[in-house]
Amino acid sequence: MARKKPKLEYAIICDDIRQEVGKKFTFVGIYGGRDLIVRELPFIFPKLCFAVFYKDMKCGDSFSIELSEPSGKQLGQTINGELPGESKGYINFMVFALFSPLKVEKNGKYKLLITINNDKKNRNEIEFSIKLTDETQQS
Structure with missing residues (x-):
């Protein structure tokens, strides 16, 4: 029987x-959506964490995790x-990725890229946005 492909279940930021x-x-400090609101840019997160949950993994499977900004860098x-x-x-399987400190300089869509067993064709992307707060809506 063919091996099942590891499946991304969900992620917490x-x-x-x-x-x-x-x-x-x-x-601690779970973000309720995929928009992370900051007061200014550039902004430094003291720590930004990702908990990523997979099923159908096997002992010995390898993984790599990268974080990219809107330009792809x-x-x-x-x-x-x-x-x-x-x-x-x-x-x-649950894997944690912690970036500390993390400096973001741009608005836009950021991606956490997860590759299992060097299979770049089936790479998973967890997309989130960095957005500036709208000062007029603050009380």
Whole structure:
């Protein structure tokens, strides 16, 4: 039987991710949508975190994560990793990508690009926008 392709289930964008006792995680400052509102540009996020959830992964699968700005230029370094373990079957997998600090200089659509097992044809993109706040709507 052919191998299932790993499937991106969902992603969370937040200010911080903390590991708790008992294999629990706390997500701090979760962004409710895909628009991240800033007061000025350039803007520096002290930390911007992504929790990405996949299913149908296998131990030994590799991944790479890149963040790009609207022009396509890469921000920060590529994050590379491999799923540890001995399991032979399919597993669900959660990977965290933390960029700290992260300086953004432009409005527009940014992308978190995730490649599994060097399969660039099936690369996943998590798109979000950086937008300036509308000062007239603040109270």
